Amino acid sequence: MSATSWVLAEYRSEEELYAAARRLRMAGHASVDLHSPYPLTRSDEVLGLSRSRVPLLALLGGLAGVATALSMQWWTNAVDYPINVGNRTLVPYPAMVPITFELGVLLSAFAIFFGALGLFGFPRTHHPVFEVEGFRTASIDALWLSVEVKPEEAERVAEDLRRSGAAQVAVAPEAG
């Protein structure tokens, strides 16, 4: 594949950030992204992101857990090794509730956590944007915008952003 560059721009306020983001998307850059030390309230609509799939993962995980728990308790105690324990029935549904619930929660939680990491593509500790030292303020107190462009376009886009009032702009190349 061809190499790409990352153009990074810091903005002083959320409004400027959103404006710049919208402009770039109209200019046909799909890969616009915003970076901030805390979640931005309007970033989703600005970037036009579709609904997250995490809730679906959570549901599937939960169902898997419930199914596992029920079948496990039923098969081990009633099918594989049925035995008279204190004259109790072999399949005591009320007694199966706790484990069923717990396993449901457990697998659902796994689905969420690892699902999210998967969607993030994590762990990925070496990302080109980190090459720009200034960008590190993104996790501390600064608002940044990043866009992925072809190397030849990088300078032009950077110039646009500078003109749009970015506090600072930087380009981080990535070897393809």
Added chain:
Amino acid sequence: MTPPATAAARTDALEQAPLIVGTPTDRVLNDELLDHVWNPKRGWKILFGIALAGTGLLLTGVTVTLARGIGMWGNNIPVAWAYDIINFVWWIGIGHAGTLISAILLLFQQKWRTSINRFAEAMTLFAVMQAGLFPLIHLGRPWFAFWLFPSPATLGLWPNFKSPLIWDVFAVSTYLTVSFLFWYLGLIPDLAALRDASRSKAQRIAYGIFALGWRGSARHYQHYRIGYLILAALSTPLVLSVHSIVSFDFAVSQLPGWHTTIFPPYFVAGAVFSGFAMVMTLMIPARKFLGFERVVTERHLENMAKVMLVTGLMVSYGYLMEHFIAWYSGNAYEAFVFSNRANGPYRAIYFAMLFCNVVVPQAFWWRKARTNIAWLFIASLLVNVGMWTERFIIIVTSLHRDYLPSSWGMYAPTWVDWSIFTGTLCFFSLLFLLFLRFVPAVAVTEVKELRHELAHAHAGGKEAAH
């Protein structure tokens, strides 16, 4: 306990005591809240040394137990469970505040949770770790502990899923895992902040690894926020289920004093009660030494005091009901157990329990008491003691005199019992000190978010205040 909590918080929102003192910039917040990582506070090393020594005590106790057998403890027949399960229930109970604060208060949009949730979650994690130790070492043959999980064995036998102990195994391990995931998920952005603010390459690499490559991307935040929210939604019933299931260990048995339907709610209330007490016990000194007064304000402490008052009242109601039913049921065995608690050989502990858990929290009806740091600290300590004695009363006094007077007995702990108990306290502190040393003790990201929301609120007018 959620409705009262919200009620408390509502009246709270109208009051003027601030959630964040002054108007610090993100940078200032970042520096202040992460400072304790970069510049270890004086005395940390000493505390750490003490905790380490205490952990040695735990190691000794456990080693002796494994080498010689449960006989090294005071347990006997009829009192086959004692410190082992008392400590287990006590620690697990303490481990409830964390998830409660971070999950339930989050769902109820209680902004005041923000600056204490990380702290509380860490405490939860470490407390549950202590708790988890006991079911393991209290076994007669701990090396077969894995038989409590469904594992194919030569005997062809499976665990007995009718036994509350098995439910325990699943509940506690699930709770530990989910609490950890929840805690870590919330930690990622702050780890990134640490990475980016780190002063040396080593630190940058270390935190870089743990931050997993977080770069505050809005695309990530989208999944992150919903994921965190659902996790909170899952943790809410989970936290309620765990102590309910622990209470089943007792409620499902037929022992007078254990066999009670009120146990699940009463245990959960007690758990939250002790959990908040422990958060308070840790938070009050910590905010002083780590200089968190700006974000952990009197208002936070006051709210926690209110929650303690409410849960304390629930616990008191539990006591009342137990005794009432014992009398009302007309069951001689039941009635005896409860009169034995007040008149029997363990009555001193019983009255200590009543004082700590019923009398002490009543002080929180008064604002003065809720805002007096010294008193809060003492009260929280007393409640911790009280909840431990409660477990002692429930377990030991019910066991030592049950149906057949011929087999009544007494229980007295041995030095091993004591060293294991104090050992877990120290191990807990050890983990906590490590946490304070290397991990942001306050959820920096959320505080920043909160600051902005509050700023907007001031600009946007009162209705957004909450």
Added chain:
Amino acid sequence: MKTLPILGQSRQPEGACSERPLWRSLEELERGASRAGGEFPPGAAEPPAELSRRNFVQLLGASAALAGLAACQPPRDKIIPQVRSPRGGLPGQAYHYATALALDGYATGLVVTSHEGRPTKVEGNPAHPASLGASGAFEQAALLDLYDPLRLEGFRRRGQALAWRTLLAEISKLAAAHDADGGARLRFLLAPDASPLQADLRRRVQARFPAVRFHFFAPLAEDSAREGSRIAFGRVLDARPRLDQAAAILSLDADFLAGPGESLRLTRDFARRREPGASMNRLYVAEPSLTITGGAADHRFRMKGSEVLGFARAVAGLVGAVPASPGDPAPTRQAKAVADDLLRNRGRSLVLAGPRQPAAVHALAHAMNAALGNAGATVVYTAPVLPEAPAGPAVLEALARDVEAGQVDTLVVTAWNPVYAAPAGLDLGAALSKVPNAIYLAAREDETSRRASWVLAASHPFECWGDGRSRDGTVALQQPLTAPLRESTSAVDLLAAFVDQGDKGAYQHLKTFWKGRAGADLDLLWDRWLQQGVVPGTAEPAVQAPVRADAVLAAVRAAPAPAPGLEAAFAPDSRVLDGRFAGNAWLQELADPVTKITWDNAACLSPATAKRLGLENGRRVSLALRGRTVEAAVWIVPGHADDSVTLPLGYGRAVEGPIGRGVGFDAYRLRHAAAPWFDAGLALAPATGTHAFATTQGHFTMEGRPLALDFTAAEWKRSAHELEEQRGTSDTIQEPVDYSKQDYKWGMAIDLSRCTGCSACVVACQEENNIPVVGKEQVAKGRIMQWIRVDRYFAGKPEEPEVISQPVACVHCEAAPCEYVCPVNATVHSDEGLNEMVYNRCVGTRYCSNNCPYKVRRFNFFEYRGRLAPTEKMLMNPDVTVRSRGVMEKCTYCVQRIERARIDARVAGGKIESVQSACQQACPAEAIVFGNLNDPKSRVSRLHGDARRYDLLHELGTRPRTAYLARIKNPNPDLA
């Protein structure tokens, strides 16, 4: 082939206790047997070609193993399996041999189970009149002594070891030296013994040494009883009660339900008449200390031991046994009521006098029985089977005087530990060390062996041949179950040595002796005698003997009046008897039936006296009597007589193994020869400190709970229906499992009317099920391991308490609370309804114990089976798992016996006819019944249908398989 030089087998006598070829089966025995070698791994038994250092070490190991194993050989001389034993011998197959064990001279017939030549279980011999199939704690525990690693080994003279042959040579040299003066300076101090063989040997010794003197000594000798019959009949006769005939019984301090001798039979006869109905008997007991007989009584009159005479006299006067004399005090209400009852039951009443009571009381008892026409009906008189010579402490004083006077050159002691049991003030040890040749035959090192110049290791009764008689005279043959585990000899061989026949061997002596009795057809009878364990037709005939009322009256008049003040009452101990069992861990850990104290004896006194003296349980006191003081700890016993302190004998041993040394206090140091049982003028002063007793039960009231139910006969008529709600099915949402289709549905019934609390079942269970002993500290911590316990409750006033005993083991609930809480399915139900414990699955959460309302589960808090001596390993029952640390255990209904019976039944192609649990088998009162509830004919199912049947804690709906039968008491309406 050469044998390993261990155990000194080669030096052993060619007799009963000699090295024998091993045989694995009767056939093999016939064929002539193989050698031990085959039994062991190659190399273990073969002698090394040349003794390199390496295989020298191997040898050491081998000999250690063989120390145990080489001894697991049945005797060479043909011994005959008991009838129940299966034909053909297979390894793993248990054999049952009839034998006998003598305690205080009286033999009790036993059947001992043996695995691969290792005796592992003692049971009663149903054919024997003194056992009737039952066995007491002592008989059971005797087996532990057999395997005691501390047993003496070999023979020593002045500390230097003698080989068997040398010993015999030395003894005959010694004997020869006495020929000159006809043995005037030769003395024997023997335990009173009813063995015909030993009597014969004594005669032969006497024949050789006309001037020899035999002294008899037993700490618990019943001299006063003999004296009493001399007074009443002018001759010594044994009074043998026939409780099966007696409707009204008065016991004058006679604890006839306990102790060695005939208690097993008497318990059986007594218990059989405790079921409600016309035939129900009534028992009055007048006694100072609370005994199990007192506990079983319908009326109990507590009085100082010295006051019993007065009571007896009052009753005697009222029944017209002796003319009332002017000086007599007016008879009490009790005395009147008792007398009326006895008179109402002429010929069906019985008066018993206890061995502790003075001769006058015995004489009065004889007179009363005569007056009431009981003689020959409820009591028969027979010639005594023991030597008539007195055997009390006074004997030792006389002997000591002779020794001091230098009249004794050789003293042969087979009596148990006279130095320890000597009366206060007599330093027999010093005397003994003055005797040039003091030969002491002892099983273990003790106070006496320290002072004797010759110490010979004694064989255990299960190791050598012999015979003995029970009280009624019936002869039982004593078969050895195994070759001696240690080089040792027996009293028979020792006596024989003095007529130069020590090398002949007990077997030969026995055979020859009985040939003399039975004549030529002995060979026909011998095998049957051995099989049945009894020699038929040897019981003493009853004799008619008129009572000399005047002599009795004179004796009564002559008797001293009871002295005021505190009285010391010495008593045989329920566990260690006279001290001989002080080294027996089973008995030390057995709770006293009354006080529930283990590993101790206590100075027992009444609540009132304790109050008066300001004492509480465990308080240390110093007891002063006749200028001698002993420090002891007190225990308050409800129902104890006031101003009387019971001092159990047999503790405070100075020279004993770790088990018995320094346990309790030594009451012998206060016991005076003139007043061996009751002694006035005891001074009790509180000493500093308290003593920690280890009891198995700390709480003695039932808290008004319906646990051990008892009714009086009158109440029972009215309120039998009250038990309805204590049994039957209870509502449950769990459909009860249906066991009616099964072949077997095991269950148990325990009859509280019959149970006396004697605790024989506890030891029997311990023996059968390899239950470990845990020691005093663990008992005090509440970690005793015994699977069956005997709960003992007091009711009513502490002065005059109702006493009731209730044996409790796992009741095998059909809806067992222990099972559903076990996380790993380690305790589950069998299809025949047994609540099974799966040791190898147990992880030890102890949840089951918490949820057991009967608290019958026991947990291995430590590795209680830590280090076992090789001999102790031989004790283990191979059919029962030895549990490891961290595992829960409990009563299994003797599942191994069920399975054994199942196998036998399958082999025979039938169904299991009957299985007996170990506790049931031991129980002399037939209070415990185990069996198949699906068999309507079985005794247990009949009892489950009994009107007195109730379930313990029935309201919990656990549906226990063990049912209890309420106790019915039969009090005298006149005393209501």
